[in-house]
Amino acid sequence: MTKLPKNFPEYSLLYKNLNKKITDLQKQQRMTDDELIIKEIQSKIKAYQKEMNRIKDLFPEGFFKDKF
Template sequence: MVELPEKFPEYSIMYRTISNQIKSLQKQKENVQDTTEIDSKIIKYQEELNRIKKMFPDNFFEN
């Protein structure tokens, strides 16, 4: 049996929310000349996603 983090539902929701936020920022990036601020936000969100992913079994969020 696969062991999930104690606060599994919250982390799962956070993962989806952050993923959606990254997608939104990437779309915004297309319409902006200076993307520095957006890029830094994307990097921060991606780091948080990676942190959450490490708590779960491999490929858990790949669907």
């Protein structure tokens, strides 16, 4: 088995929180018609996804696949 990162519990929790935040933002995005708000939400989602990808790269392949 591949080694887990040194601070893996914190990274795992952060990944879970980012995933939840993205889900919440996607719901907000579907509920609004204001283009400015939609662009702002999309920007936040993109930043959160970038951070999630960075965290995912620290873990063995497939670690988060079945968890969230």
